[in-house]
Amino acid sequence: MLKSIKKRLMFNWAHSQIRLVLILTVSVCLIILAVGLTSFYTSKSVLQEELGELQQQMLRLNMDVIDEAIKETDQVAIQVALSDHIYWFLTSDNQNSYRDISQSYQFLTTLINNSAYIKSIYVYDIEKDSFLSIPQGFASNSATFLDSAWTEVASEFGDKSMLVKKRELPRGASANGSDITLFRQVKIQGKVQGIVAINLMDEALFAKLNPPVMNDLNRMRYIVDEEDQILYSVANHEFDEEAVELAIAEMQEDGKGDMSYQNRQLLINQMESKVAGWRFISIVEQDSLLAQSKRIAQVVFLVSLAALALGSAVIYYINTQALRPVRRLRQLFGAVDGKTGEDGGIDLEKIAGELLGKHAHLSHLVRDTLSEASSKLMLDLYNGNVSGKRDMEEKWQRYFSEWTSAPMTAAMLSIDRYGEWSRAMSGSDHSLLKFAMANIATELLGTQWRIACADFGKDKMAILLQARSEGQVAERKLLEVAEQIPRYLKFSVSAGVSHPFADVTRVKQALLEADNALMYRLYRGYGQVISFHEVSQHEVDETQEEGLTVERVIQAIEAGNEQDALESIAEMMERIRCRNGYPSEALTGLQDAAGRIDELAPAEEQGSEAFCERFGTLHLADIEREFAERVKPVAERYGRLIESKDYVTCHRMIEYMKQHLGEPIGIPEISEFVGISSSLASQVFKQETGETIYNYLTNLRMERAAELLARTDDRLSDIAQMVGYQHENSFIRTFRKCKEITPGKYRDMMRTRMDAASKE
Numbered sequence: 001m002l003k004s005i006k007k008r009l010m011f012n013w014a015h016s017q018i019r020l021v022l023i024l025t026v027s028v029c030l031i032i033l034a035v036g037l038t039s040f041y042t043s044k045s046v047l048q049e050e051l052g053e054l055q056q057q058m059l060r061l062n063m064d065v066i067d068e069a070i071k072e073t074d075q076v077a078i079q080v081a082l083s084d085h086i087y088w089f090l091t092s093d094n095q096n097s098y099r100d101i102s103q104s105y106q107f108l109t110t111l112i113n114n115s116a117y118i119k120s121i122y123v124y125d126i127e128k129d130s131f132l133s134i135p136q137g138f139a140s141n142s143a144t145f146l147d148s149a150w151t152e153v154a155s156e157f158g159d160k161s162m163l164v165k166k167r168e169l170p171r172g173a174s175a176n177g178s179d180i181t182l183f184r185q186v187k188i189q190g191k192v193q194g195i196v197a198i199n200l201m202d203e204a205l206f207a208k209l210n211p212p213v214m215n216d217l218n219r220m221r222y223i224v225d226e227e228d229q230i231l232y233s234v235a236n237h238e239f240d241e242e243a244v245e246l247a248i249a250e251m252q253e254d255g256k257g258d259m260s261y262q263n264r265q266l267l268i269n270q271m272e273s274k275v276a277g278w279r280f281i282s283i284v285e286q287d288s289l290l291a292q293s294k295r296i297a298q299v300v301f302l303v304s305l306a307a308l309a310l311g312s313a314v315i316y317y318i319n320t321q322a323l324r325p326v327r328r329l330r331q332l333f334g335a336v337d338g339k340t341g342e343d344g345g346i347d348l349e350k351i352a353g354e355l356l357g358k359h360a361h362l363s364h365l366v367r368d369t370l371s372e373a374s375s376k377l378m379l380d381l382y383n384g385n386v387s388g389k390r391d392m393e394e395k396w397q398r399y400f401s402e403w404t405s406a407p408m409t410a411a412m413l414s415i416d417r418y419g420e421w422s423r424a425m426s427g428s429d430h431s432l433l434k435f436a437m438a439n440i441a442t443e444l445l446g447t448q449w450r451i452a453c454a455d456f457g458k459d460k461m462a463i464l465l466q467a468r469s470e471g472q473v474a475e476r477k478l479l480e481v482a483e484q485i486p487r488y489l490k491f492s493v494s495a496g497v498s499h500p501f502a503d504v505t506r507v508k509q510a511l512l513e514a515d516n517a518l519m520y521r522l523y524r525g526y527g528q529v530i531s532f533h534e535v536s537q538h539e540v541d542e543t544q545e546e547g548l549t550v551e552r553v554i555q556a557i558e559a560g561n562e563q564d565a566l567e568s569i570a571e572m573m574e575r576i577r578c579r580n581g582y583p584s585e586a587l588t589g590l591q592d593a594a595g596r597i598d599e600l601a602p603a604e605e606q607g608s609e610a611f612c613e614r615f616g617t618l619h620l621a622d623i624e625r626e627f628a629e630r631v632k633p634v635a636e637r638y639g640r641l642i643e644s645k646d647y648v649t650c651h652r653m654i655e656y657m658k659q660h661l662g663e664p665i666g667i668p669e670i671s672e673f674v675g676i677s678s679s680l681a682s683q684v685f686k687q688e689t690g691e692t693i694y695n696y697l698t699n700l701r702m703e704r705a706a707e708l709l710a711r712t713d714d715r716l717s718d719i720a721q722m723v724g725y726q727h728e729n730s731f732i733r734t735f736r737k738c739k740e741i742t743p744g745k746y747r748d749m750m751r752t753r754m755d756a757a758s759k760e
Contacts, residue, residue, distance in 0.1 A: 025314070029304045039296065054372060055269040055282040059221075062209050066223070067275040069117050069205055070182065074162055076111050076118060077184040077196045083107060089132050090125050090186060090193045101138050108134040117204050122197040123186075124151055146170060153183050154195060161185045164276040166229050180205065180231060206232045208428060219284040226277045374399040375454035378462055381507045389505055396504045403450055403466055407500040409474040410510035411463040412518050413437065413481075416492045416526040418459035418617040434461055436489055441481050448472055459617050462511055474500075479529045486527070494521045495529045519583035525619050538582070549575065550593040557600055557631060560639025565631045573624045587615055590623060597627070600634050602690055641688070649674050650688040653681065657697050661704055662722050667693050702738040705731070709743055710750040716743055 080086055085104035089095055108121045112134060122133040131139040131148065139145035150167055157163060163183045179202055186194040206223075209232065220235030269282045377399050380386045386395060396403075415421050425433065438453035441463060445451050450466040465474050478495050486492045496518030498510035517532040524530060549572045556565035572593070576586050594615070615623055641647035656673045657665070670693060671681035685693045701723040708719045720731035735743050 025308060025310070025312075029307050032304045032307060033301070043296075050373070055267075055284065056271065057372065057376065059269060059271045059280045059282055062221070062223075063271050063273050063278075063280050065208050066205070066278065066280075067273055069200075070164060070273075070276045072115065073117055073182050073198055073200060074184065076115060076121075077162070077182060077198055079111065080108070080121060080123065080196045080198075081184060081186045086123055086132075086186065086194075086196075087188070089123060090188060095125070095128065095130055095132075096138065096140070101132065104132055105134060105137065108132075117200050119199045119201045122147070122150075122199070124195045124197065126151075126154060126192065126194055150181065150183075150197060151195070153197075154192070157183075157185055157192075161187075164225075164278070165227070166225055166231055202232075209234070219282065222281040222283070224279050224281065231278065371452075374452045378452065378454040378464060378507070378511075379456065382456070382462065382511045384508065392504050392507075400452070405502060406466055407502045408464055408466045408507075408510070409500050410498040410507065410514045411465065411474065411478055412456075412496045412511065412514035413441075413461045413463060413493050414495070414518055414521070414617055415459040416494055416521070416617055416619075417622065421459075421491055431455070433489060433491075437461055437485060437493065440484055440488060444481050444484060445477050449474075449477065460515075462514075464507070475529050475531055482527055482529055492527045494518060494526055496520075497529060497531045499532055516584075519587070519616070521617070522583045522586060522620055522623075523577070523580070538580075550596055553593070553627075553631065554596060554600070557597070557635045558638055560635055560641075562632055562635040562639070565635050566628055569624060569627045569631060573620060573627075576620065590615055594627070594630070597630060597634065600638070601630075602637070646684045646688055649676070649681075650685055653685060653693070654696070657700055660724075661701055662724055664724055664726065665697075670697075698734060699738065701725075702735055705735060705743065706739065706746065706750075709747040710754075719743070 083104075085100065085107050088100055089104060092100070095101075112118045112121060120134055120136075122131060124131055129141050131142075131145045133139070133145070136145065136147075139148075142148040142151065147170060149170055153163060153165070161184060165181065165183070166179050167181055169179070180200045182198045182200065184196045184198075185192050186196055209221075220233060222230055223232040224230055265285070267284045269284075271280045272278070273280070377386070377395050381392065386392050422430065434455050438455075438461065441453060442451055445465065448468055449472065450468060452464045454462045456462050463478075467474075475497050478497060482493055482495055496514040496516065498513035498517070501507075501510050513532040517530045517535050520530050520535050520538075521528060549568060552568040553565055553572065556562075556568050576590075615626075618626070652674050653670050656670055660669075667678050667682060671678045674681065676684070682693055685691070685696070689696060691699075705719055705723045708714060708722060712719075714722075716732065717728045720726075720728045723731070725731035725734070732743055735746070739746060741749070
């Protein structure tokens with residue numbers, strides 16, 4: 001029997017048709033398997049890379065939220081450390097003063113009430129082993145303070161002055177303590193005198209970190225501290241702590257890793273916070289990610305089996321049917337006609353080509369084009385993070401592969417009255433409402449336009465549009481979007497629209513054009529769609545005098561005349577309307593004027609809220625109302641102060657300083673001018689202005705120096721002499737300390753701004 005089978009195989013192999021079919025069948029099967037495996041591993045690599053990039057972005061967003069909260073809390077700790085009340089507590093021999101403790105208690109209570117994250121504040125005197133805390137109050141030693149075990153942290157600072165760590169709370173301390181605490185050293189004359197401990201509310205700290213759940217991926221996110229303790233976790237699938245420990249051990253230097261755990265393949269990403277020292281870890285189960293790719297591999301394997309079966313069937317057919325006449329011909333003529341075998345080879349080649357084409361197309365469609373990736377590319381282009389043309393084009397083809405070479409249009413949407421809007425909405429609602437804006441725009445424009453949206457932060461959202469057919473007008477559809485958003489979301493938006501463009505390298509320029517057009521909301525009002533083509537022809541009325549009449553407003557306020565101040569504000573706004581200047585120039589002037597007015601307010605009110613912060617999203621009429629509301633209480637205050645003797649004395653000192661800025665005057669000369677002692681002059685000035693005489697005089701000199709740097713070409717040594725400094729180096733140091741920039745760089749910066757404004 002074996003001889004019979006061998007003889008039949010040798011007989012079949014001797015025929016070129018059967019040999020060709022067999023070779024092609026095996027070759028096609030191998031090609032299909034190779035393409036399938038290549039497609040599988042390529043798609044796996046691409047998916048891992050894209051998902052890893054997305055996870056890194058999400059981890060960075062979460063890390064930025066936590067870092068911002070830690071920085072805000074650390075600023076509170078610094079305020080506590082620098083407070084006069086805490087200085088008294090750490091240096092006083094009699095710490096049990098009811099009056100001083102009450103003032104300290106009120107100070108700490110104010111800090112807690114002004115923060116969304118702080119639960120309680122402890123101040124520990126290392127030398128006296130005493131505590132001052134809110135809400136517990138004063139404790140003279142550790143034995144009487146329930147939550148005192150944390151004082152051992154004093155030995156853990158090392159070179160750091162601030163630590164954030166998780167700690168175990170003693171029984172009964174959970175009502176006022178916290179699992180997570182920020183510690184900061186308090187140094188007095190270079191010696192560590194105490195420790196400020198700020199207990200954070202876990203729920204508030206991590207409230208903004210709940211990401212949208214992707215039901216088709218099993219994943220979990222952790223936050224661990226420097227001691228690998230889990231601080232926070234969120235997941236849509238169960239992973240135990242052992243998985244976290246293994247993930248940390250498998251992590252590579254670039255913050256990425258890949259490991260097997262309990263018969264599951266896990267993809268790991270990590271980012272470390274430089275502020276808190278915490279690590280943000282994301283674990284994604286790859287089995288759910290690669291389910292479709294595995295299914296494709298299985299289909300490819302089945303197709304290869306089918307090809308083998310088909311080849312076997314062809315061989316059987318050739319052997320039983322096609323070769324029958326050949327065998328008969330060989331018997332008759334001793335020759336074989338190979339035409340039929342060639343046809344069979346052609347059929348097999350056609351089938352293999354179709355299969356290869358289908359799987360090449362499938363591997364191309366596997367890449368996941370996420371909207372977050374396209375939004376990030378738009379933001380990177382706007383910020384100039386992608387500079388090379390080749391890099392731009394590669395990323396554009398990756399994330400905008402469906403877009404054609406047809407012209408595109410950029411638009412910038414902005415929420416009107418953003419300051420009022422942001423105060424009315426909670427922080428968690430901001431991103432949700434912007435997402436709703438993007439959905440409305442996509443719903444209205446998606447049928448006729450290709451659209452991509454990107455959140456540019458605060459009030460702005462950028463949109464890229466490309467018409468699917470000719471004859472579409474972007475401004476008309478965007479006006480429809482601006483009309484529908486108030487209907488559904490109960491707030492209005494304005495939009496700026498760029499010139500059409502076709503080159504991806506002009507995306508940044510187009511976004512800047514849209515941003516520039518949007519600024520004309522200052523004159524046109526809310527809910528408008530403003531084209532850059534319209535405003536590019538804008539001409540300033542040069543017949544109107546430049547500059548704002550803010551000096552009249554200041555004089556009226558200092559005179560305590562509220563009515564004159566309001567009339568001066570109205571006159572200032574009317575001059576802006578009549579001049580019809582560039583919005584950027586007008587806004588800069590208005591913000592400078594607002595800053596001048598804000599300086600007249602008491603020191604404790606100046607930092608409470610910058611009322612000029614959101615001028616860019618306001619109409620000129622609303623800005624006028626903002627000025628009026630701010631001016632009224634300041635003018636009333638000056639009206640009351642004018643009646644006091646101390647105010648008159650203080651005002652005389654200020655006038656003397658302004659008139660003698662170029663002279664080497666000090667507190668003795670100023671106090672002698674008003675006829676009182678130096679100590680009394682310092683006390684009166686501090687009481688009326690909230691500043692020391694020295695600081696006020698220094699600020700006057702630096703403001704005068706800044707004006708001379710911007711408006712003249714005088715040398716630095718000459719300007720130093722003009723503002724009362726005999727040595728140029730001393731002047732440069734003081735200017736850099738006040739302005740955080742050297743005089744030379746300040747002059748260059750102001751000249752650049754003036755040149756840019758003149759070109760507009």
